[in-house]
Amino acid sequence: MPSSKYAAYEAVRPYFELVREALGDLVDGEHFFDIVSDDVVYEVLYDFPDWPRIVRGRADLMAQFAGYVDNIKLQAADKLITHKTDDGRVVVIEYEVHGTILATGVKYNNRFASIIRIESRKIVHWRDYMDSLGAWNALTAGAR
Template sequence: MPNSKYAAYEPVKPYFDLVRGALGDLVDGAHFFDIVSDDVVYEVLYDFPGWPRIIRGRADLMARFAGYADNIRIEAADRLIAHKTDDGRVVVIEYEVHGTILATRVKYNNRFASIIRIEDRKIAHWRDYMDSLAAWNALMAPAR
């Protein structure tokens, strides 16, 4: 990925790889942003500083993730559990991410559950839940 059009997102590659693997042949495209529809709605049901509750469109999602990649390096994404429903049109994934807050070098470990709706072999809607306390603790911890 470093030499690709998605090189700026290298710090979050494990997350993108986990999602791409979870969706398998239900979607078309190699990279996370290839499998997201142009008019995707990416919704988070938690408050995270600098991150809006609703992001509309692939371009805005890419811009937001570029900022995320400037602040957090994800070293691993694992413990994937995927639940495919509605003939594969809805996929619920549970997973963990592990990384480092770049500004402070504090370790970041979090758990997520995401509900993904697929239309025309692309992610049309994403609803995300996370362990807000884990994020808060990582962001508020003193620098190392």
């Protein structure tokens, strides 16, 4: 993470760095929040506690991630596969994240596929798919 400007998001740094690596010179900015447009649409096609299906705008996205870091700390993000299409205006990334559910100490491992649309060297739309069962198992491990 290049500056203390985003220090509050340290718990998800591996994810942010993986996304930045995946997009390379297609976008401008050092940090994940620098490479999303002010009016980004971040869409998740799954149900995750306290996360809306659609987040509109960088400020709201930052607020959502602030809640995420209160609950999950990532140790790694890896297994990146990048597919560039449409002259780099659309990028599909596949990856995994590995972390810990802070409330329970349960390990959290998940797989994702994200479809990213880029305009004017910024992310304008993000559509996310994940292994919902992996998230469910990690979040409910203490309840079984």
